[in-house]
Amino acid sequence: MTERRVSTPLNDDVVQQLRSGDKVLINGTIYTGRDAAHKRLVALLEKGEALPFDIQGQIIYFVGPTPARPGKPVGSAGPTTSYRMDAYSPQLIAQGLKGMIGKGARSPEVIEAMKKYKCVYMVAVGGAGALIAQSIKKSEVIAYEDLGPEAVRRMEVEDFPAVVVNDILGNDLYSEGVARYRKE
Amino acid sequence: MREVAFQDILEKVKDACMSANFELGEDVMAAFHKAKEKEESPVGREILEQLLENAKIAQKDKIALCQDTGFAVFFVDLGDEVRVKGGNLVDAINEGVKQGYQDGYLRKSICHPFTRKNTDTNTPAIVHINLVPGDGLKIVVAPKGGGSENMSRVTMLKPSDGIEGIKQFVIQRVKESGANPCPPLVIGVGIGGTFEKAALIAKKSLLRPVGSKNPDPALATLEDELLEKINELGIGPQGLGGSTTALAVHVEMHPCHIASLPLAVNINCHASRHKEIVL
Numbered sequence: 001m002t003e004r005r006v007s008t009p010l011n012d013d014v015v016q017q018l019r020s021g022d023k024v025l026i027n028g029t030i031y032t033g034r035d036a037a038h039k040r041l042v043a044l045l046e047k048g049e050a051l052p053f054d055i056q057g058q059i060i061y062f063v064g065p066t067p068a069r070p071g072k073p074v075g076s077a078g079p080t081t082s083y084r085m086d087a088y089s090p091q092l093i094a095q096g097l098k099g100m101i102g103k104g105a106r107s108p109e110v111i112e113a114m115k116k117y118k119c120v121y122m123v124a125v126g127g128a129g130a131l132i133a134q135s136i137k138k139s140e141v142i143a144y145e146d147l148g149p150e151a152v153r154r155m156e157v158e159d160f161p162a163v164v165v166n167d168i169l170g171n172d173l174y175s176e177g178v179a180r181y182r183k184e
Numbered sequence: 185m186r187e188v189a190f191q192d193i194l195e196k197v198k199d200a201c202m203s204a205n206f207e208l209g210e211d212v213m214a215a216f217h218k219a220k221e222k223e224e225s226p227v228g229r230e231i232l233e234q235l236l237e238n239a240k241i242a243q244k245d246k247i248a249l250c251q252d253t254g255f256a257v258f259f260v261d262l263g264d265e266v267r268v269k270g271g272n273l274v275d276a277i278n279e280g281v282k283q284g285y286q287d288g289y290l291r292k293s294i295c296h297p298f299t300r301k302n303t304d305t306n307t308p309a310i311v312h313i314n315l316v317p318g319d320g321l322k323i324v325v326a327p328k329g330g331g332s333e334n335m336s337r338v339t340m341l342k343p344s345d346g347i348e349g350i351k352q353f354v355i356q357r358v359k360e361s362g363a364n365p366c367p368p369l370v371i372g373v374g375i376g377g378t379f380e381k382a383a384l385i386a387k388k389s390l391l392r393p394v395g396s397k398n399p400d401p402a403l404a405t406l407e408d409e410l411l412e413k414i415n416e417l418g419i420g421p422q423g424l425g426g427s428t429t430a431l432a433v434h435v436e437m438h439p440c441h442i443a444s445l446p447l448a449v450n451i452n453c454h455a456s457r458h459k460e461i462v463l
Contacts, residue, residue, distance in 0.1 A: 131237055
């Protein structure tokens with residue numbers, strides 16, 4: 001497993017080098033969004049309106065954190081299941097989104113969009129929200145505050161740990177990993 | 185009649201909502217350690233180590249183990265000689281949930297099914313009340329995450345499908361769920377009863393200590409066999425490949441109609457959380 005340190009925004013050169021199975025440590029700004037926020041972002045695109053943040057080169061983390069205790073930047077903040085964003089991700093990828101962090105497999109449509117527009121899908125350890133929160137140094141709501149835990153946040157992260165599952169070549173760590181250990 | 189104060193129930197429920205989300209049970213921790221020794225995949229072992237580390241941080245800092253602090257599900261054994269003084273039992277539970285999720289900095293995850301508007305209190309809780317003889321009151325809170333609940337299913341098999349049909353359905357369900365429900369899993373299987381009874385006993389089986397055996401030898405054998413087959417799927421910790429797809433399979437059974445063979449598979453993530461209160 002190759003370990004790579006990457007900083008956002010990501011450009012095509014970096015994205016092209018990332019391979020399924022690589023361990024990445026993400027640094028810089030990332031944005032958050034779950035189903036409800038994705039629905040609104042895509043509705044804006046369909047109306048031809050601007051997104052609440054510049055999506056070029058950015059990473060969206062599928063997360064709805066717990067509220068932060070006083071003095072802490074964020075609460076527990078592990079990934080949510082990604083397939084619920086499958087209906088929306090291709091349109092965001094077409095707009096320049098370069099990375100997504102979640103858990104669980106993506107649809108063929110999302111994987112095709114990742115290959116076409118150069119974007120990677122990474123996973124973080126689901127259910128390790130307390131541990132992951134230690135790499136999040138700042139978090140502020142920048143859009144859709146009414147959605148509560150589902151609001152869009154801008155986070156500053158340091159060495160946020162993730163693993164590349166789908167790269168731009170169409171490789172898929174889930175199917176390769178499972179095939180290696182299957183005994184049926 | 186023995187009287188139990190509304191406020192006592194509320195306070196205990198409030199504390200239990202918080203501690204269930206901060207403290208992973210020793211049975212689950214022991215299952216992680218055991219799995220780590222047997223796990224063939226280096227990535228899998230690393231993930232299990234991270235889950236142990238995560239549990240330590242959560243307990244020390246009083247931060248939720250997982251950001252999905254769950255739907256607050258309650259199983260109540262209410263003695264028929266118990267009366268709640270100063271209010272209603274379900275109201276006391278709901279108020280305890282509301283205060284516990286607020287004061288514990290837990291995520292409120294309950295919303296309207298159509299508008300998706302959050303209730304902002306993590307209520308209403310799901311409360312299952314079982315009337316039992318005596319003057320005891322036992323309340324178990326089991327916060328249930330959405331990711332693993334989404335992968336759960338109820339099906340009505342044909343009696344001719346038999347035990348092979350049951351095994352096939354359970355294994356297929358876990359296989360199709362892949363990484364989504366956050367493996368390593370605890371899998372509750374309810375066989376028999378009616379449509380809703382199968383689901384209820386499957387869910388209730390998740391409260392058993394992880395890896396405990398059903399006292400019925402036939403069901404205990406089925407649990408072992410399902411666990412072995414599920415771990416042969418190769419899904420592994422977080423679905424990245426490995427030999428630990430499930431920590432345990434718990435099977436419960438209930439008599440069913442001569443025409444039916446109901447089956448429920450209730451999947452739980454590795455954050456198998458529950459706390460028991462005895463009043």
